[in-house]
Amino acid sequence: MRILAIVKRIFLQFKMDKRSLALLFIAPLFVLTLLWVVLDMKQYEPTIAVTDIPEKFQTILDDEDVTVKEMNDVEAKEALQENTIDAHLTWDGKQPQLIMEGSDPTATRVVQQVLNQAAKQMNPNTLDMDVDFLHGSTDLELFDNIGPVLIGLFVFFFVFLLSGVSFLRERTQGTLERLLATPLKRWEIVAGYLGGFGIFIILQSIIIVLYSVYALGMYMDGSIFAVLCITFLLAIAAESLGTLLSAYAKNEFQMIQFVPIAIVPQVFFSGIFHTEQVEWIDAIGKVMPLTYGGNALKEIMIRGQGLTSVMGDIWVLIGFSLVFILLNVVALRKHRKL
């Protein structure tokens, strides 16, 4: 009854606060779209200068996704210096020779790829492998691969920020004190916040997931329902962590200061980068909720697994939330012992 009153109040407050609503529902879509535009772009098309290369090689290169410019050695050297070309290919007798510009690893890699491809065609006797995919396909772009983690990240980030700041405001405007001067129990306050945010969290998860899969065409091999379950659990962890940390912030500014400490590291260690090789680095990720959420989302969306095969991640996420909620109830003791 009293918990419901808090839920209703949070709902009303949000309804009046259009800007926070936009932050919760529109900002994640906006950022995801921007990332999609950047990451889903066609592969980089390199520019290669060539000097005296065999005609056969030239025709092969012309069919590849590459801009070829004929230059002499001096021109090419200058062009490399000015960074207007990515590489300079010369033919010294029988032996091809390549000078890379080299400052951009992506360009370097693509030039190598293109030339390897061309070399293969020059000499058709080399091994040509048949490649089949167990999961995904050649079309799996970077955006598809880290997409699941990005969904998890944005759900986590925006819920963390909003719940943290709202709970903090409760304290700075004195209403928390007023609530604690009533017979309201501490856990009832925490539960009310979970409930009030729960409504918006569910809505947000649905919107982000549907948008990513259907509008942005993110690779999706599993069930939408399973994905929603994971994002919801992740958001609950974010809500409880946000309200918990807000107890240690004096004002909104200090709350924002938790972002580089509590959120940004999770981005690095939660599966966007490969950290398995070094044990201690991998261990850092083990204490972060996003690691488990991101892993479960990847398993479901890319590898097509069901909820049963990510039960481990689910339990860990529930565990994180429970611990944060419990600590939250304890942290409120600072204001009233009972």
Add this chain to the structure above:
Amino acid sequence: MSSFINLKGIQQSFDDETVLENIDLTIPEGQLFGLLGPSGSGKTTLVKIMIGLLNPTSGAVLIDGKQMPSLKAMQHIGYMAQSDALYDELTAKQNLDFFACIYGVPKKKRKEQISQVAKVVNLTEHLDKRLEHYSGGMKRRMSLAVALLHEPKLLILDEPTVGIDPVLRASIWRDLKELQKQGTTIIVTTHVMDEAEKCDSLALLRDGYIIAHGSPDELKEKSETETLEAAFLYFGEGKQVEV
């Protein structure tokens, strides 16, 4: 008269600083009790200890026989802090409705109570306005209205009339007197002498000590002064001599 509120040997320090020392106080039921003292004298700290929002370093508070903090006792206390402690995004009605729910005012009674307290603080016509659009004085009155919602037996008001114009101040004091007549015990903190005159009993607080305690007339008599202000100065010096 029976003692309704009982403070025993309250001492409070933050880190190394002692804020309250040796506070023993009994307040009988139905009294309009004033805590008078300059800012920084420990009024708010004492009030927070009374309501259970602060555990004293030593000593205990009993309200109606229950040691604070007690959720049971809190059900019967109305508290108004120095900050307005309201939700600005919501309308006055939504605020009142929320706090009425928290205090467990039954649904049928809620509407009646809300219009009742709105009448007391003279905000009936502004109930549907969001508090963002309220003036400072209106918020102060709204804050008082929230404290009255659940018909508490004890009202604890921390500087209730700060920032309120004289006309309204007089009307709030009239309302407090009226509530007292209905049997409510009221504790008010203030640093305004003419407000203190209106209390049945006063405790003068200075630097964390109660330097005098009694009705305004008693205090003036004891100090052989004409005004409370002079009496306050008299007792203040007395305390300094003691130390």
